[in-house]
Amino acid sequence: MVGFVLVVGCGGAYYLYQQLDGNISKVDVGVENDAVSDGPVNLLIIGTDARSGKGNSGYGDSGSVGHADTTILMHISKDRSNATALSIPRDLITDIPNCPTKQKDGSKKVIPGEHGVRFNTSLGQEGRDPGCTWRTVEKLTGLKINHFMMADFNAVKELSEAVDGVEVCAAKDIDDPKSHLKLKAGRHTVKGEQALAFVRTRHAIGFGSDLDRIKMQQQFLSSLIRKLKSSAFSSPGKLYDVSQAATRALTVDTGIGTAGKLLDFGNDLKKVDIDKVTFATVPVLDNPNDKATVILDQAKADPLFAMVRADHTLAKHKKSKGKSSGPAKKAPPELVRVDVTNGGGPIGSAQETVDWLQNNKGAKLSTNAGNAPAKLAATRLEYAPNQADQAATLADWMGLPKSALKKSSQDAGDRVPMKLVLGKDFKAPGTPIEAPTETPDGVQNVNADDKNVCAK
Structure with a gap:
C-alpha cells in the first residue's frame, strides 16, 4: 500500500x-x-x-x-x-x-x-x-x-x-x-x-x-x-x-x-x-x-x-524543496490569550508556566486550566486562524516545534483563548522542546532508492 x-x-x-x-x-x-x-x-x-x-x-x-x-x-x-x-x-x-x-x-x-x-x-x-x-x-x-x-x-x-x-x-x-x-x-x-x-x-x-x-x-x-x-x-x-x-x-x-x-x-x-x-x-x-x-x-x-x-x-x-513562507507576524504580549493545561508534564507545570508567562513575558491573559482530560506524549498548541499571530508569539517563547502547532478551521471569538497542553516532552517554561535532526545511532533504516539492499 x-x-x-x-x-x-x-x-x-x-x-x-x-x-x-x-x-x-x-x-x-x-x-x-x-x-x-x-x-x-x-x-x-x-x-x-x-x-x-x-x-x-x-x-x-x-x-x-x-x-x-x-x-x-x-x-x-x-x-x-x-x-x-x-x-x-x-x-x-x-x-x-x-x-x-x-x-x-x-x-x-x-x-x-x-x-x-x-x-x-x-x-x-x-x-x-x-x-x-x-x-x-x-x-x-x-x-x-x-x-x-x-x-x-x-x-x-x-x-x-x-x-x-x-x-x-x-x-x-x-x-x-x-x-x-x-x-x-x-x-x-x-x-x-x-x-x-x-x-x-x-x-x-x-x-x-x-x-x-x-x-x-x-x-x-x-x-x-x-x-x-x-x-x-x-x-x-x-x-x-x-x-x-x-x-x-x-x-x-x-x-x-x-x-x-x-x-x-x-x-x-x-x-x-x-x-x-x-x-x-x-x-x-x-x-x-x-x-x-x-x-x-x-x-x-x-x-x-x-x-x-x-x-x-x-x-x-x-535540502528541502518546499518554499519558505517567511516569518509569521507576532502579537504583542498583552494580546496573547491562552489556557494552559498539564497533559503529561511534571506536577505543577501548568501553574509554573502561567506564572512564567505573566511575570517574565507579560502575557497577563494566560490562565491555568488545570489538568488535561488525557495524557499527551507531545506538547500541543491549539489555535484558530485569527489567532496565528498569538500562536507565533507563544511558540517562540516556549520553543515549540512546528509539529506542536494545531490550527483549527474556524476563527475564534474575541475572548476565546488558545489552548496549550503540556505533554510528556515538556521540561520547563522557556526550555525549548527540541528534537534531533540526525537519525539516532543504532536505529535500523534504509533509503527506498537504495538498489543495493540484499537479504542476508
Whole structure:
C-alpha cells in the first residue's frame, strides 16, 4: 500500500478511480479527517494475518481473528519533500488503550484496554478494529494519525502480479520451509505467491526473528515503490491493473473511503521523491522476561519519535524543496490569550508556566486550566486562524516545534483563548522542546532508492 499511495495520483487516474469506488471497504473508527491536509500527514498501514479471502487459507495462524501482523506508520512531511516509514514490530510489548468500536447494528462498544501485551493484539483481539491499532500507535509514538489503510495477504500477491513482478535481492541462498521461499543468491523478480513468501520469510535469514522479516518487507516495498513510480506505469491499461489490485485488497477509514477522496489523498502525497523516502524500524530490545517478545528501546525510540514529530527527515540529503513562507507576524504580549493545561508534564507545570508567562513575558491573559482530560506524549498548541499571530508569539517563547502547532478551521471569538497542553516532552517554561535532526545511532533504516539492499 505504501507504493500505491505514492503513485495513486498520477496522470489519467481520475476516470479509472471512478470505476473503482465499489472495491473500497471502509471502517468507521470514530475519527474522520479530511482527505487532504495542509500539515504533515501520518498514514497507518496495517497488514493483517487473517486467513479470509481467496487463496489465503494456507497462510497465517489457523483461526486468527486478523491481528496486526505488519504495521508501518508513514509520516509525510508538511512540505511533502520527504517521508519516513516506521515499521513497528508485531511482538513489541506495549499498552493498548480503551477503544470505542462501531458495531454492525450501529451501536458503539468500548473494548477495554490492556497493559503489557503484544502490539499485534491491538487488532482483532477482543473485537478490536483498526481504530484500536490507530489509538495504540498514537499512544506509543505521540504522533496524531490522519488515515489508515489495511490489507490482507492478497494485496502483496495481486499488486506484485499487476506490476509484472518486483525485483528483490538475496545475499545468500534462501530456503525457508515455513514461508516456502526458495531463492538462489542474487537478484530475482518475484510476484504472486513467491512475492508473499518473500515478505513473510524470517527463518532462513539473519537471526530468524520478526525484525529480520521487517527488513525483507522494507526491501520489497522500496523496490515496489521504485517500480510504481517509474514511467513504465504511465499507460492507462497498466494503471488500471494496479488500481484494481490495490483497491480490491484495501480497507480504509471513512476520511478516504471514496475514489475521489483516495485520488485527492494520493495526489497530495505523490510529490515525495523516492530518494527522500526512508524506512526505519522502531528500536527495540530483547524482553528479559519473554524471549519471544521485545520491549521498546526507550533511549533510541524517544529521540526517533521526537524527530518525526518535529517533521525532521531521516533521509541523508537534508535540502528541502518546499518554499519558505517567511516569518509569521507576532502579537504583542498583552494580546496573547491562552489556557494552559498539564497533559503529561511534571506536577505543577501548568501553574509554573502561567506564572512564567505573566511575570517574565507579560502575557497577563494566560490562565491555568488545570489538568488535561488525557495524557499527551507531545506538547500541543491549539489555535484558530485569527489567532496565528498569538500562536507565533507563544511558540517562540516556549520553543515549540512546528509539529506542536494545531490550527483549527474556524476563527475564534474575541475572548476565546488558545489552548496549550503540556505533554510528556515538556521540561520547563522557556526550555525549548527540541528534537534531533540526525537519525539516532543504532536505529535500523534504509533509503527506498537504495538498489543495493540484499537479504542476508
